[in-house]
Amino acid sequence: MPRPEAQIIQHLILIAHTRSARTPFNNLTPNASYNLYKKSLSSSSYDRILALAVSSALQSRKYTETVIAYLQELLDALPVRERLQRENLAAIFRPVSETSASSVRILRVDEISVFSKQDVLDALRSVDEALWRAVCRRLQLVEVAEEMQRTV
Numbered sequence: 001m002p003r004p005e006a007q008i009i010q011h012l013i014l015i016a017h018t019r020s021a022r023t024p025f026n027n028l029t030p031n032a033s034y035n036l037y038k039k040s041l042s043s044s045s046y047d048r049i050l051a052l053a054v055s056s057a058l059q060s061r062k063y064t065e066t067v068i069a070y071l072q073e074l075l076d077a078l079p080v081r082e083r084l085q086r087e088n089l090a091a092i093f094r095p096v097s098e099t100s101a102s103s104v105r106i107l108r109v110d111e112i113s114v115f116s117k118q119d120v121l122d123a124l125r126s127v128d129e130a131l132w133r134a135v136c137r138r139l140q141l142v143e144v145a146e147e148m149q150r151t152v
Contacts, residue, residue, distance in 0.1 A: 125132035
C-alpha cells in the first residue's frame with residue numbers, strides 16, 4: 001500500500017531534478033526520477049530519498065512556493081507523536097552543497113513522523129531564515145483563508 005506522502009515525494013524528486021545547480025537528482029531523466037520514486041516505496045532507500053528530495057527541492061528558489069505547498073502537504077500526512085531532538089530534523093533542510101549525499105544524516109520515516117509542525121518550522125529557521133519566513137507567511141495566509149471560510 002503506497003504511503004500517503006508518496007506522490008508528494010515524487011513531485012519533490014522531479015523539482016530537484018529540474019534544478020540547474022548540482023543535486024543528487026539533477027542528472028536523472030524524468031523516467032529515472034519516477035523509477036527512483038517507485039523504488040523508494042518498498043525499500044530501505046525510501047528514507048534517504050525522502051531526506052535528499054526535500055533538501056534538494058528546498059534549494060530551488062524558482063519553485064519555492066510549490067515546494068512549500070508540497071512540504072505543508074507532507075507535514076499534514078505525518079502523524080504527531082512524542083518529540084525527538086530538533087537537530088536531527090534540521091539535517092533534512094541543510095543544502096546538499098553543504099553536506100555531501102553520503103554524509104547527510106538520514107532520518108527514518110518513523111523518526112520524521114514524531115515531529116510537530118512547529119518542530120519542523122523551528123528546524124527550518126535554524127538552517128534558512130529567509131525560507132522559514134516564506135513558509136510562515138504561506139502558513140499564515142492559509143490559516144487566515146480557512147478562518148474566513150469558517151466565518152462565511
